[in-house]
Amino acid sequence: MKQLTLGLIFAFVISTSTSATAGFFDDLKEQFDEKLTEAKDKLNNRVNETKGEIGESIPEAPAISGSESQSSTTQRSERTGPKSSNIDIIGLRLGMPIQESKKTLQRYDTALQLNEITGRLPKLANVSYPQQITATSRSGERINLALTSPPLDSTVAQITRIKKYSQGSQPTINNTLRALKNKYGEPSIEKNTNSSLYQLTWLHDQHGNKHTAASPELEQNCAKAVPAGVLINLQHQKRFNPAKCGVALTVSVTTGSKMDLESSRIISDGLVSELTASMTNVSELLRNARETQSHIDRTLNTQAESQGDPRL
Secondary structure (H helix, E strand, O other): OHHHHHHHHHHHHHHHHHHHHHHHHHHHHHHHHHHHHHHHHHHHHHHHHHHHHHHHHOOOOOOOOHHHHHOOOOOOEEOOOOOHHHOOEOOEOOOOEHHHHHHHHHHHOOOOEEEEEEEEEOOEEEEEEEEEEEEEEOOOEEEEEEEOOOOOOOEEEEEEEEEEOOOOOOOEHHHHHHHHHHHHOOOOEEEEEEOOEEEEEEEEOOOOOEEOOOOHHHHHHHHHOOOOOOOOOHHHHHOOOHHHOOEEEEEEEEEEEEEEOOOOEEEEEEEEEEEEEEEEEHHHHHHHHHHHHHHHHHHHHHHHHHOOOOOO
């Protein structure tokens, strides 16, 4: 009987202890769940705040209405072909630092003769900067890199390459056009003004997407309106709207000609004699021009203030 009583007491103690322990862990779990829920709420609130901050700082791409998308003259942008930031001419890209561009030219052809041309800012005769780099070869190739002006760091702003092919080294026009489209994708505009001159243009918007149905106005604004050199007269921006302009690449291919005996007409001989490629970004050129003009104005104002009061 004594043993039975002790067994019952022991079982009661174990049962009571287990029940108390379970209750302790239940309370602990409930507290943990409350803390976890509170932490999740704080994290979600911070994420939403961050999204709002990002959304305010990054402009949205303009939407295209239904009527615009159906118009045959309205340009459309698609993510077809390489992004404009990846487009290069023999490895050269817009925005490339000056030293990197020199190394790229040497890697392309060690026989190129490089020449750095120094320019001066208007009204600031004592301020010089690297204005452009030219590279020439005996084989008939010339490359010109126009560089950004102060106060910006010196980077490539425009690229122009002219390649002449001598007899015996001329590629066919068909192979050349195919190679261009393989590298850059289908052009925004393709022209064959006569039997021996082909022109292909790739136009991009400011987000890097290619215009797949570019209007003549867009071509004029983004690819043809820029004069030589980076220091654009800001009056040029009144002649066109650069808002839709991003990287513009134009390639002109010229072939030789021959007489067609049957028609007695001059026709292409199908062999490329010259290839000219040029790449720029009108929006960035205008931005550089504005910053340079502001830099000049600030410098002139600082110089004038340093003179102090005139003697009267």
